[in-house]
Every structure is written in C-alpha cells, then in structure tokens.
Amino acid sequence: MTNKKKMGKFKKFKQSKIFRIKAKPETTKIRRLRFRNRAVVMLLGYLTVLLLLIIKMLFIWINDNQKYELAVLDRLSKKDVILDPLRGSILDKNSKTLAVSQIAYDVILDPKTLLEDVDEVERNRIITELAKFSGQSEIAIIEMLNKSANSRYKLFLKDISISDKDRLVALKLKTVSYIQSALRIYPKGDFASAMIGFYNGVEGQYGLEQFYNPYLKGEPGRIFTNITSGELLTNKTIPAINGSSLVLTIDETIEQTVQAVMNDFVQKSDPVAASAIIMNPNTGEIYAMYSYPSFNPNTYGNLSSQLGPEWNEMTPEQKSEELYRAWRNYNIQNVYEPGSTFKPLMVAAALDLGYLQPDEFRANCTGSINVAGTNVNCWYGPGHGIQTVEQVLANSCNPGVIEIANLVPNDIFYEYMLEFGLLEKTGIDLAGERIGIIHDLEQFGPLEKATASMGQNFKLTPMQLLTGFNSVINGGYLIEPYVVSHIIDSGGSIIYSKTPTVKRQVISTETSKLITQDLESVVTTGTGGFAAVPGYRIGGKTGTAEKGYPRDEKKSILSFIGYTPIEKPKIVAMILMDEPRNDEIGGTGLAFSTIMKEILPSFELFGDNQKPMQVNLVKVPDLRNMDIYNAIELVNELELDVITKGGGNIVAEQYPAAGIMLPIGANITLYLETNKTQSLVNVPNLVGLFPADAKKMLGTALFLEIYGESDLQILNQIPPAGTLLDRNSKIIVNTSN
Incomplete structure (x- = not known):
C-alpha cells in the first residue's frame, strides 16, 4: 500500500464519528452505594476517636485538675520581680x-x-x-x-x-x-x-x-x-x-524671692508668658530661673490648681495644649525678637574693631532715619537730637544705633552675631534647648541689617541673649551657663564637678569695660529708671519688641537686663513679660528692682569695711505741657538737673517719664516746642556775670528777670545755657544764695 493510500485512510478515519459506550444504569447505582457506605464508616471512626478524646479530657479534668492547674501557675509565676x-x-x-x-x-x-x-x-x-x-x-x-x-x-x-x-x-x-x-x-x-x-x-x-x-x-x-x-x-x-x-547652683532663697515677685507682677500685668533668670555673668552659674505658666511636678498632668474651674471645662486637646505650655521652659524653649536689649551687643561689635570711635561719633536723631528708601522710626517721635554713644544706649535710640551699624561691614556685623552665640545652643544643662533664627548673610541687606541692629527680625531664646549680653559685661568672654554644680553617687562620692567653661573671647576687655560703664546711664538718665536700686550702681538695658507681621503695638514683649556692680558685675538678671495686658506698673525694670532689693544683700558685693552708698530717690513729676520756667523750677526743687532739647517755651515731652524714681542729681531731659512762627534764640551762659553785663549780652532778644541784689554776680539761671527759647522770652537769674 502506497503512502498516498495510507494518508487517505487516515483522513477518512479522522473524519469518521467516534461513538461512546454508555454504562448501564445498574452499574452507577452500585458505585454510589459503595461510596456512601465508605463515608459512613469513616465518619463513625472520626466520631469514635473524638469521643475517646473527650472522655480522656474529662477524666484528666476530674482526677488531675489540681495537678495540671498548679503546673500552669508554676509556669506563669516563674518571673522576675x-x-x-x-x-x-x-x-x-x-x-x-x-x-x-x-x-x-x-x-x-x-x-x-x-x-x-x-x-x-x-x-x-x-x-x-x-x-x-x-x-x-x-x-x-x-x-x-x-x-x-x-x-x-x-x-x-x-x-x-x-x-x-x-x-x-x-x-x-x-x-x-x-x-x-x-x-x-x-x-x-x-x-x-x-x-x-x-x-x-x-x-x-x-x-x-x-x-x-x-x-x-x-x-x-x-x-x-x-x-x-x-x-x-x-x-x-x-x-x-x-x-x-x-x-x-540654684539658691532656694533667691529662687523663692524671684518666684514671689514675678508671680505678683504676672498677676498685675496679666501676660501670656513671663520668664526670669538670675546668674553670675563671669562663671555661668544660674542662681534662679522662673518660667510662667508653670505646673506642680507632683501633679504634672493636672493644672486645676493653676487654672481653677476652667481646667475641668477644657477638651482633651485643650488640656494637652495647656500642659505643653506649662511644661516648657520659656527661657530656653521659646524664641522671640529681643528688641533693644540687643543694642549693646551691636555697639560692642562696632567698638571692638575700631569702626566706632566714641570720642568722635555723634548721632543725629530727628525721629526717623531713611534706610534703602524705607523710613525707620525712633520710639520717640520728636527725635533725640545730637547724641553720644552713651546717650544712644541710654535713650535706646533706633536711628542712633542704625547709624552705628552702618559703620560696620555686613559680613563683620554678621560674624559678630555668630560670635555672640546667637546661632548656637548655649550648652546649658537642661533638656530641650532651642537655638535662634537669623537671616543668612546672603539675605542681609541694608534694611535687614538696620532692623537687626535694633534687635528685630531675628529670634533668640532668652538664655541665648543673656549669654551673649554677659560677654559684653564680663570682660568679653562667652561663658557656658549651667545649673548643676556637682553630682554625688549613692555612696556619697562626687562623680562629677562642673567648672566654668569659656567658649571664646568675643570682644576685648577694653570694649567690655566701656560698654559696661555706659549702660549705667540707661538707669540713671535713660529708659531704665524703674530699675534703680537704692544703694547700688546698676547698669542695664530695656527692650520692647512688637510681635506679629504687620507689627502690633498692643502685642509686645517687654524685657530688661540689669547688673551690678558697675566696676565688675557679679550678678546679672533678665526679666521678660510676653504680651502684658497691663504695662502701667513699671514693667520689667521695676520687677528687676524689686527682686534686687531683696537678694543683693545676700551677695558680698562690697568689702567688709565698705558699706553700700546711700542714694536718695525722688519721683519724676509730669512736666508735659508746662512752660519751661515752671518745669525747671519744679525739677530744681527735687534736686534734679535739666537738659533741654528742641526749642520753644513749652515742654512737649520729657525723659524719663513721670513716675520713675531717680537718684538726686540725675538728669531729666525736656523736649521743647514752640507755638510761634518767629525765630528761636539760643540762651547764653550768664552764670558769673553781673546783671548789667547779662542784659547787654541778651540785647533785645531776651529779657532778664533778677532775683536778689542787682550788684552781685549771677549764681544760676533758668533755663540753662544752650536752651532754645522764643524771641522776647525771659531769663530768670539768681544772685543770692
């Protein structure tokens, strides 16, 4: 048979139908019956085994229950206490x-x-x-x-x-x-x-x-x-x-005093937060530290004793927020704009490298200064006039300190901010310390530099600022603050002892000495009059920083840093009130003074044979809107000295403000204004002249009013030489004691 024939047969075979043989119905029934019987037998077997297991477990439970329970307890109880x-x-x-x-x-x-x-x-x-x-x-x-x-x-x-x-x-x-x-x-x-x-x-x-x-x-x-x-x-x-x-290093007595005084001022001022630090500027030892709001660590999760019924009405979220505020230490965990308390650091930087020559420098404050097309105002609208470096600090003059800052190149200014430690932790031994926020040097334009010189547009912790301030008054050294003096193990052995840590020298000793002395005028004639302490020479700096953008004058942070003695400060304090709702009580300067009156006697600031000088304080009267003659007469009765600025016969403003306590012999600055359109006349010095000669000197511009004998020499005059008066005003002179 040929292949072709074979293939043909194969095709035919494939195309043929395939028939399936169907099983007989009897065969299917038999299979189903057999499967069912096997399933029944298997199920009975499983049930028998399960029944035997249950019987065995019941037997064990009935007869050996106590034995096995104790065995389990033994295993569970083998643990460490x-x-x-x-x-x-x-x-x-x-x-x-x-x-x-x-x-x-x-x-x-x-x-x-x-x-x-x-x-x-x-x-x-x-x-x-x-x-x-x-x-x-x-x-x-x-x-x-x-x-x-x-x-x-x-x-x-x-x-x-x-x-x-x-x-x-x-x-x-x-x-x-x-x-x-x-x-x-x-x-x-x-x-x-x-x-x-x-x-x-x-x-x-x-x-x-x-x-x-x-x-x-x-x-x-x-x-x-x-x-x-x-x-x-x-x-x-x-x-x-x-x-x-x-x-x-904390002294319980000092801490209690600080806490009592600050709690009193907090109650009166009603701030959202407050803080205080008392320390040694030369060693870094902290004597006292206060932070408000506070809490009781015995009941750290409950503020009902601080907040009263309000606590129980709060939601869990509100309670958590309040607890977080209370647990935080404002001194090291809150950043803020320091304001004018930073100005001494700025001036020290300018002095240190010779950019600022104090004998030659004079600032001219007209009430504002233009910086890169923007007017930056002074806190005192009429302006402070011509000022020395010391007066710029005493008056806390914004245009004056900006003029000083303009003498310093940007990179040098920025470098000194870093040297003062404003972008690093102070190293204080407390958990959670934060660092400040400052512009990068690339963003440090003329306006940023100007506002920074006033202590604005950057943020620090109070501890950072105080550490930098300490280097201004302690000879120039940045010192690490600390709270723990030493550690004693359970056996009574000292295992750690802290010694003062000097990070670096920031400014020279000479610069430090000059600024330390200049800052005394802040208290004697400047913005810090409330900080005066009878019997002690006090130096310091006030600070006010408006919060928010745009600035809100109703939301400010007030602060004061003060120290004593002037010759070599041994104690420094920083007081801060964040958004006080009532700042009519003398503010942080008065809080400083109140604390210092209590704690300074415990410090040996004077030699054994030297008693602190006795200073008689007088209260500054309100001289605004008075004529120059009555104002000066009243000031002289209080044994205070007068400095006049501006021109005219009416006192427009005064410095310090009414109510401040000043030592006898301190200066009061009177800012004058005129309501007349005519020219002003500069009052000459008439002391030592005879009245006849004085009249010739005055000519027709001013009139002379004489008290005493006309043939005696003039002993004093009102107003003093240099005052600008309206033409045809009078000069009062006295020739008798």
Whole structure:
C-alpha cells in the first residue's frame, strides 16, 4: 500500500464519528452505594476517636485538675520581680531638697487563696480592713477579687508609705504581701518646676529630670520568684542601686524671692508668658530661673490648681495644649525678637574693631532715619537730637544705633552675631534647648541689617541673649551657663564637678569695660529708671519688641537686663513679660528692682569695711505741657538737673517719664516746642556775670528777670545755657544764695 493510500485512510478515519459506550444504569447505582457506605464508616471512626478524646479530657479534668492547674501557675509565676531603685535627689546649692524619692510599697493580693483557702470570717475581716485602708467599698473589692479569682498576683495599691505599710502589716492580713517601690516627691510644689521637670514613673521629662536621667535613675534590682504548689518561694535577690543626686547652683532663697515677685507682677500685668533668670555673668552659674505658666511636678498632668474651674471645662486637646505650655521652659524653649536689649551687643561689635570711635561719633536723631528708601522710626517721635554713644544706649535710640551699624561691614556685623552665640545652643544643662533664627548673610541687606541692629527680625531664646549680653559685661568672654554644680553617687562620692567653661573671647576687655560703664546711664538718665536700686550702681538695658507681621503695638514683649556692680558685675538678671495686658506698673525694670532689693544683700558685693552708698530717690513729676520756667523750677526743687532739647517755651515731652524714681542729681531731659512762627534764640551762659553785663549780652532778644541784689554776680539761671527759647522770652537769674 502506497503512502498516498495510507494518508487517505487516515483522513477518512479522522473524519469518521467516534461513538461512546454508555454504562448501564445498574452499574452507577452500585458505585454510589459503595461510596456512601465508605463515608459512613469513616465518619463513625472520626466520631469514635473524638469521643475517646473527650472522655480522656474529662477524666484528666476530674482526677488531675489540681495537678495540671498548679503546673500552669508554676509556669506563669516563674518571673522576675523588679525592685525599683530610689531615684537620685535634686538639691539646691545649700543642700536643701527640691526633689526626692522615698521608699514606697505596692500592696499585692492573692485572690485565689483568699477566696478558696481562707475561711469566711477571716476573709470578710481582710476585705473590711482593706476597704477602710484604701477608701474603696467592700463591694468594689469583692468584685475585683471575683474577676481575678484564678490569679495569685493582683496589684491592689501602689506607692504606699512605709508607715502605711507598717499599719497594714500590724493587721496580719493573710494573702496580702508587699513589694518595695519608689515614690518621687517634690516638696516645694511648683518651685522652679520648668527647670526641674518631672518624673512620669518611667523616666525624667523636661528640665533636669530629663537631661540628667542617666545619672538620676539608678539601676533596678530583681527578685527571682517561683510559685510551687501554691507557695511563694524567693530564690535570689539582686539589690537595686540608687540613683545619683544633683547639687545645683540654684539658691532656694533667691529662687523663692524671684518666684514671689514675678508671680505678683504676672498677676498685675496679666501676660501670656513671663520668664526670669538670675546668674553670675563671669562663671555661668544660674542662681534662679522662673518660667510662667508653670505646673506642680507632683501633679504634672493636672493644672486645676493653676487654672481653677476652667481646667475641668477644657477638651482633651485643650488640656494637652495647656500642659505643653506649662511644661516648657520659656527661657530656653521659646524664641522671640529681643528688641533693644540687643543694642549693646551691636555697639560692642562696632567698638571692638575700631569702626566706632566714641570720642568722635555723634548721632543725629530727628525721629526717623531713611534706610534703602524705607523710613525707620525712633520710639520717640520728636527725635533725640545730637547724641553720644552713651546717650544712644541710654535713650535706646533706633536711628542712633542704625547709624552705628552702618559703620560696620555686613559680613563683620554678621560674624559678630555668630560670635555672640546667637546661632548656637548655649550648652546649658537642661533638656530641650532651642537655638535662634537669623537671616543668612546672603539675605542681609541694608534694611535687614538696620532692623537687626535694633534687635528685630531675628529670634533668640532668652538664655541665648543673656549669654551673649554677659560677654559684653564680663570682660568679653562667652561663658557656658549651667545649673548643676556637682553630682554625688549613692555612696556619697562626687562623680562629677562642673567648672566654668569659656567658649571664646568675643570682644576685648577694653570694649567690655566701656560698654559696661555706659549702660549705667540707661538707669540713671535713660529708659531704665524703674530699675534703680537704692544703694547700688546698676547698669542695664530695656527692650520692647512688637510681635506679629504687620507689627502690633498692643502685642509686645517687654524685657530688661540689669547688673551690678558697675566696676565688675557679679550678678546679672533678665526679666521678660510676653504680651502684658497691663504695662502701667513699671514693667520689667521695676520687677528687676524689686527682686534686687531683696537678694543683693545676700551677695558680698562690697568689702567688709565698705558699706553700700546711700542714694536718695525722688519721683519724676509730669512736666508735659508746662512752660519751661515752671518745669525747671519744679525739677530744681527735687534736686534734679535739666537738659533741654528742641526749642520753644513749652515742654512737649520729657525723659524719663513721670513716675520713675531717680537718684538726686540725675538728669531729666525736656523736649521743647514752640507755638510761634518767629525765630528761636539760643540762651547764653550768664552764670558769673553781673546783671548789667547779662542784659547787654541778651540785647533785645531776651529779657532778664533778677532775683536778689542787682550788684552781685549771677549764681544760676533758668533755663540753662544752650536752651532754645522764643524771641522776647525771659531769663530768670539768681544772685543770692
């Protein structure tokens, strides 16, 4: 057969129909029956095995229940019991306790034994005594026991005192045991709370408690335990190692004074926040630190004592926000625009490299200055006139300090801002310190430089500014501030001792000395009159910074930095009020003065044989709108000296303002204005002349009014030489004592 024929057959085969043979119906029924029988047999087998397992489990449960239950309890009870160490104490510089941990005890119950093995009478007695001790109801305790009926370890009370534990032990309560723990106590409540921080039961939070947590926490101990057949066996105990204690630079007495004064001013001024720092500018030691709002670290999660009923009405979110504000230390965790308190740093930078020559420099304040097409105003609208460097600082004159800043190249100005530490942490040993926010040098144009010289458009923490300010008055050195003097371990050995840390010298000693002396005039004749302290020479600087963009004069931060003695400052203080709603009480300068009057006697600022000078203070009267003659007469009666600026016969403004206390002999500046269109006449010096000669000198421009004999020499005159008066005004002279 050929291949072709084969292929043909193959095709035919493929095309043919395929027939399937159908099974007979009897065969299908038999298969189904067989499958069903096998399934029934398998199911019966499974059920039989399951039944046997259930019977076995019931047998075990009935006969060996106690044995297996104890075995499970043994496994569950093989655990370590942690022994809490006593957290280290926090002490002030005189070893007065600010924070301490005390031995406490947790009360542990054995519900299973109490419910099953203790007779009913004794059980009821135990429950009754526990209810009396804890203040809980007997029903509540019974419910708690029933819920934990199979447990042999149930925490009933936490952190009871030793004496309370002894009371319970004396009652001989079966199934009640005690495990030692530790309780953190802050005996002085909210005393320096923002600086100290708090302990949350696990670790330190904020302030010293967080920063020094590795030293304070200690090492926990362990009790290795095992319950066998219902009996508690102690196999091994590793004792806890108590934490080390901190000895601070803080003085409790100074801190209490600062807190009392600041709380009083906060109540009167009603600011949204406030802060204060008292420290040694030469060593960096912090003597006191205050931050408002505050909290009590004993109840750190509850501000009801601070906020009253308002606290209970707050939402959880509002409570969290208020707690966060209270826990934060304003001195190191809030940034703000420093305002004029920065000006001494600016002037020091200009002096240090010789860009500013104090003997030659004179600023001319007309009330504003144009910077790159923008008018920058002085706080005193009429202008301060011609001023020396000292007067620019005393008057806190914005145009004057801008003129000084213009003498310094931008890169040098910026470099000094960095040298003063304004873009770095101070290094203070408190948790959470922030750093300032300053323009980059590339963005430091003429206007940015001008506003920066006034302490605006950049932000610092109060601690940053005060550290930089210290370098201006301490000889030129940037010193690291600190709160902890030394650390003592649980055995009484000193394991750490802090010594002053000098980061670098920023300005020369000569520059520092000059600025330190000039800043005394801020208090004697300038903007800081409220800061005067009888018996002490005080230097300092006021500051006001309006908040927001655009600026809101109703929302300002007021501050004052002051120091004493002038020759070599040993104590410096910074007071700050953020948005005081009532600033009519003398502000931060008066708060400074009030604090210093209380604490300065405790510092040995004068030699043993030298007593502080006695200074008599007088209250500045309101001289505005008075004529020049009456104003000067009133000032002279108070034994104050007069400086006149401007021209005219009417006092338009005065400096210092009315109400400020000044020492006898201090200057009052009177700013004059005229209501006439005619020309002004410069008053000559008539002292030492005879009245006849004085009349010739005055000519027809001014008239002479004589008190005393006309043939005697003139002893004094009103107004003084240099005053600009309206033509045809009078000069009053006196020839008699």
